[in-house]
Amino acid sequence: MLKKLVLMLVALAAALPAVAQGPDALGTWKESPAKSAIVSFVTAVTTPGSPDFVAPADRIATFDNDGTLWPELPMYTQLAFALDRAKALVPMHPEWKTQQPFKAVLEGDLKALGAAGERGLAQIVGATHAGMTNDQFAAIVQDWLAKARHPRFQRPYTDLAYQPMLEAMAYLRSNGFTVYIVSGGGVEFMRPWMDRVYGVPPQRVVGSSIKTRFEMRDGRPELFRLPEVNFIDDGPGKPVGINAAVGARPIAAFGNSDGDLQMLQWATRSGRRGLGVIIHHDDGEREYAYDRASPFGRLDRALDAAKANGWAVVSMKDDWARIFAAKP
Structure with missing residues (x-):
């Protein structure tokens, strides 16, 4: 009887979120509707017995990179x-x-x-x-x-990860989510440094690609890069890329531009509870302020879709106490 009780307690402890996994992990997020939306969603899908409960194996979150995890101006x-x-x-x-x-x-x-x-x-x-x-x-x-140095902040690009987004990814991981980065950028450009900067291993990075060819070079098997486009992982290509690389539909998606619209739709309009988050660049003092007219990271259709779909729109100016992990 005692052994059975111990096993039940262990199982219960594994199922319930720990204190360290709570909203306090989002330390640079100010109290706001956006933060509340994230915490409410995570609580609902990780609480056993909740009508929105999702098994850990199905807790998949996808993050865009440029403009969502680090700056995309003055150019990608x-x-x-x-x-x-x-x-x-x-x-x-x-x-x-x-x-x-x-x-x-x-x-x-x-x-x-x-x-x-x-x-x-x-x-x-x-x-x-x-x-x-x-x-x-x-x-x-x-x-x-x-x-290389960012032309405005004069810091290595990899020093300019957004601290609140690093916290969001860690918060999701601590609650049983598997995090993927899904970007329009080149997958082989991103893979060498994603783990070091974001804690995302190469096999969980989805991106655009050029064609490659297997070759034996000096007795070594190599993949040789060809000057031909293979796949563009942007806009409607993002759900296609996610399906090909992940084999499952995410239940949470974070983006910042019209290029992320279909990814957010894919994650949130499946018939079960989903989380859609849009990072709105409205802080010209600490970073940049742009949306509908920007040549890079244009946020127009997705901004309109946010209200209709109930997605959280994060104001970098009002919702984040701090922007960069390393102060520029």
């Missing part, structure tokens, strides 16, 4: 990387000095670069991200991140 970090790579490769491609969109890159002509559109950006990515193995590319990314 990977774009800054691609532009620096293009400049470094000019000696091997003198024709770029007169050939668009590379001419715009070398001259810093953002207007001409914007006019090149997605096709032009694809050309730049193909020229700067391909022609090497995955391991070689990862080393180049790590080397660039160690040296």
